[in-house]
Amino acid sequence: MFVKNIAVCGLGYVGLPVSIALARHFDVIGFDVDSQRVSRLRDLDDWTGEITPETLAKSTLQLTSRVEDLKGCNFFIVAVPTPIDERCAPDFTMLKDASRLIGSVLTRGSTVVFESTVYPGATEEICGPELEKSSGLRCGVDFKLGYSPERINPGDTDHPFEKIVKVVSGQDKETLELVASVYETVVEAGVFRASSIKVAEAAKVLENTQRDINIALMNEMSKICALVDINTSEVLKAAGTKWNFMNFTPGLVGGHCIGVDPYYLTSKAQQLGYHPEVILAGRRINDSMAEHVASKLIQVLAHRKRLASTTRVGVVGITFKENVPDIRNSKVVDLYNELGRYGINPHVCDPLADPVQTKREYGITLVEPSMLQDLDMLILAVPHKQSVELVYDKLNQMVAKDGVVCDLRSVLEPSRLRSDVFYWTL
Ligand SMILES: NC(=O)c1ccc[n+]([C@@H]2O[C@H](COP(=O)([O-])OP(=O)(O)OC[C@H]3O[C@@H](n4cnc5c(N)ncnc54)[C@H](O)[C@@H]3O)[C@@H](O)[C@H]2O)c1
Structure with a gap:
């Protein structure tokens, strides 16, 4: 397996920085279904504020909203949203759409790497079959799957894409090495080879769930502090003098990661007959x-x-x-x-x-x-x-x-x- 052209599908907070970084070393096509997003990027305007006009101007990244332009690519990266619906259940619509779309241009020997946050098992159980259906190819035989969760933190200039260790995984050893080699080219902090796709999926969703629960604990503590009429910041300052006290603060938990991803994990657990208690309690407190x-x-x-x-x-x-x-x-x-x-x-x-x-x-x-x-x-x-x-x-x-x-x-x-x-x- 070798990498000819890379296509990045979804040019949002995650997909754009990844595409720009990869385009320094590979031929990369950045694809988004939102033609307005593509035309604004062509005008050097990234509304997320993550990439400057100068960087966009210098980049060799090709931008498109036409799926036909992805023909000829043999390494695909998917970074589309994975929201929840009104019942807090995972909404895979965009991930399935993106898989079908890639399937329509997929050729034998290609690799498809998902970066979107999902629950353990989703890449192989949901995306693989969608790719098979629309391509007529066999997953694991004609094309391979990889998963590499994204850890960027928008607005945090101290931790750009290149400086965060990237967890990589693949359907088999050969795919793992190929995925690792692509990301190793651009991630200065290096890559971590997870033992399976499910492990990499679970690691990402755990990272965000841990953060959600820690903030929930601080929120609960702040309610208790109010009842005993003391200041939470002063308590945190005092507790923070212990060497292993973790630094979290109370607050509103919004956005489309911390407050959303735990529901992916709990939904998978519930599918398998386990009712998570701590995770859902954290969600209730934060919400x-x-x-x-x-x-x-x-x-x-x-x-x-x-x-x-x-x-x-x-x-x-x-x-x-x-x-x-x-x-x-x-x-x-x-x-x-x-x-x-x-x-x-x-x-x-x-x-x-x-x-x-x-x-x-x-x-x-x-x-x-x-x-x-x-x-x-x-x-x-x-x-x-x-x-x-x-x-x-x-x-x-x-x-x-x-x-x-x-x-x-x-x-x-x-x-x-x-x-x-x-x-x-x-
Ligand atoms: N934003 C973050 O801080 C962050 C960090 C780590 C992981 N993630 C995860 O990464 C994934 C992407 O998040 P994001 O914040 O970049 O989302 P985003 O909404 O900023 O960008 C997603 C882009 O995908 C496009 N898109 C939607 N459907 C598409 C399709 N079928 N084909 C091509 N493009 C399509 C949208 O038009 C949009 O431009 C999510 O799973 C998210 O949970 C996000």
Whole structure:
């Protein structure tokens, strides 16, 4: 087996950085069904903010939304979304579509590597058969499967694709070596050869589940700290002096990885007759946080006699986490809606979120920061770098005398705020 041309299917947060890195060493075609995404990338505009226009301009990556252009490729990488449906069950629609699409151009001797996060078994049980159906070829004989989970962390410039050890796996020894050799070319941190595709799938979903549960523990602890009237950050600071204490903080868990991937694992477990308890408890706690925060904030406003039909609340940050423009499954939206149930309609600003997309997806109109004036409560929901500076710089205009600052991620130094301001955090 050898690699002729590589096709990367799905040019989002994962697929684009992978394609750009591989294109430094191979002939790579980047394919996306979203023709708008392709044309904006051709115009050197990556809306995810992960790849600069200069890097796009220099890259030899070919961009297309025409599946025919993938003919002739013999190494495929799939990085399409794997969301959950409204019942929190895995939604394999896009993964199946991508498999069928690749199957339509697949030739004997090719390798198809999946990067999308799934449960252990999905690549061979779901993607393999779809590829077989649409190609008429036999999986494991005419073409081979690989799996290499992605670990990039959007918005985190310290850990780019090249600097994170890449777990690789293959259907057989020969495929494992081929997949390893491709990624070894570009991943400076090296690759880890997992013993099977299922092991690699399970490793990825475990990484994100572990993070979800650790945050859930912190969220539960913050509820207990509130009951005993102590500050969670101070408890974490003290506990953090122990050598093996793990550094997690309470907060809203949104986005399309941490809050989603555990459901892939629990769904597989349930298929096999096991009912996971810890994982689902973590999910319940994290999913309840927006409601919890809203009710706490209402209590704070009431205690400070600032709860009225004229109460002015401003929210800074609507994306699902800091330093990314991604608004998908943002739990700040849940918080906004919860406050709405109490009759409060906050003004929201976010320097990174796309106003058109935010309006279309959630019906929320983003405003300029200058609109956040004389507030009863300012909620720093997502601490983008520039938003933290904004709060420090404009606090006097933004927050009324004796107003409240809610710092959801505990990033502000209370000593830098005005002394009349009431500081609240999880
Ligand atoms: N974003 C992350 O931080 C991250 C990190 C690690 C793993 N993952 C996993 O990687 C996978 C991809 O995530 P993402 O964040 O890059 O998603 P994304 O939504 O940013 O990008 C996916 C792209 O795939 C395209 N697409 C959808 N169906 C397609 C098809 N049939 N053929 C070709 N293109 C198609 C979409 O148009 C989109 O541009 C998911 O399984 C996710 O869980 C994501």
